[in-house]
Amino acid sequence: MSEPDIAQQGESHDPRNIVLDAAVLLQNNGQATSTTLLAVDRLNSGLGIHSQLVPSWQSLILAGADPRAAAVTPTGVNMRRVAAAMRVIDRAEDGPLDPVDVAAGLCAAATLRQANAAVFVLACATGSAALAVIFGAEDVRTALLAAASAAAGGVIRRMLGRFGLGVLVQAFAAAVVAGIVGAVAVHLHLGAAGVVALCPALILVPGPHILNGALDLISLRVSLGMARVGYASIVLTVIASGLIVGLGMGGQTLPVTGGAVAVPLHVDVLAAAVAAASYSVYFSMPYRMIGWPVLAGMAAHGVHWWASSVVGTGPATAALLSCLLVGAMLVPMSHFLRMPFAAIGFAAVVSLVPGMFVFRALSGMLQLQTDASAEVLAAAVSDSAVAAGVVAAMAIGLVVPIRLRDNLIRRHSHGKS
Structure with missing residues (x-):
């Protein structure tokens, strides 16, 4: 029961079908599982039925007096669809829902498209350049090369998508381009291969899937969490392979070691604002929501900079503090303004996902085949x-405020009933 099925079944107003349609729409487009479960509870209340959603990677089961199931493909992220669906679902707080109106709202949400191609390519460029600045690019040419490489990768991804080629092919092709440009930069002495190659690849990292998987694992939805993390790991491996192939074509390799470069606070915070806005476009977020992840992303990077540069904490502790702040800021705001936390929260913190460490670790493991030295092994x-450690810390930092909100909502709902 995919999104096209929802549109085709608009005449079906069975409340249980509507609940299942909504869950499929949210699951397929990047909504966090805990929020999807709450959405089902709200629809149950608004439509006057009793059912329980049992989520998995391949299917959703709606248990109850009249159980039913639907296949899902939770590999996409389209927050326009999520936001539109959540606006329909949240009306349950205001009273009983009309099944006809809910079905029509879900049909409309299912047809919303991704971000405009030109805007998407521009966001690829600005996001990659912002990450280059965050990782210490000192030469403007380095940032510009990273931006041009990411823009080319964005064009290729959209072109391949039009031919029906999936995420893995798109990510591999864009990563090969990033590797080639990184190798060319070294030969022309225009920048470091590490930054020029890695930053365009970092915008390919499936951050929402990584964080959603970690949140599921923390919530003891082990099979679903492992499936999400497994899918993200496959995408990361494909990206790393593309990088290595592209760099190899230019006679370069992906470095397995490298120290962090200190960046001034104001530079880091401003670059984080650009990165958060760019990631919002990647996730097809409604433009009216972009201001929130930008503000939260700036605050998060300010805390991250303070923890790392002033206090001297490790990466995991800095990420934990940053995500606790983002959760405290955005979880209440997402509830009161009825915005999906997956949209505004992930865009604010996904630039903290340690893609550079993942790529270096994968590169080191591959290099062990030809250079089984203690140095390469230790680095990997x-x-x-x-x-x-960073991913776990980010998930914990986000899940604490989410859990508090969910408990309060459930208590409020039980109090009403």
Whole structure:
């Protein structure tokens, strides 16, 4: 029961079908599982039925007196659809829902398109340049090369998408371009291969899937969480492979070591604002919502800079503090303004996802085949540990405010009933 099916079944006003349609729409477009479960509870209340959603990677089961199931493909992220669907679902707080109106609203949400191609390509360029600045690019040519490489990758991704080629092919092709440009930059002495190649690849990182998977694991939805993390790992491996191929075509390799470069606070915060706005476009977020992740992203990077540069904490602790702040800022705001937290929260913090450590770890593991030295092994293990620690810390930082909100909503709903 995919989004096209929802549009085709607009004449079906069975409340249970409507609830299942809504869950499929949210699951397929990047909504967090906990929020999807709450949305089902709200629809149950608004439509006057009793059912329970059992989510998995391949299907959703609506258990109850008249159980039913639907297949899902939760690999996309389209926050325009999520936001539109949540606006329809949230009306349950205001009273009983008309099944005809809900079905029509879900049909309309299912037809919303991704961000405009030109805007998407521009966001690829600005996001990559912003990440280059965050990672310490000191030469403007480095940032411009990273931006041009990401823009070319964005064009290729959209072109391949029109031919029906999936995420993996698109990510591999864009990563090959990033690797080639990074190698050319080294030969022409125009920038460091690490920054020029990695920053365009970092915007390909499936941040929402990584964080959603971590949130599911923390909530003990183990099978779904492992499936999400497994899918994200496959995408990351494809990106790393594309980078290595592209760099290899230019006679370069992906570095397995590298220290962080200190960036002034004001530069880091401003670059974070650009990155958050760019990521919002990647996720096809409604433009009216972009201001919130920008503000939260600036605050998060300010805390991250303070924790790393002033206090001297490790990457995981800095990420934890940053995500706790974002959660405290945006979880209440997302509830009162009826905006999906997945839209505004992920865009604010996804630039903190440790894609660089993941890529270096994968590169190190591949290099072990030809250079089984202690240095390469230690670097790969260290980068893997840092990446896992940062992702876990980010998930914990986000899940605490989400859990508090969910508990309050459930208590409020039970009080009404």
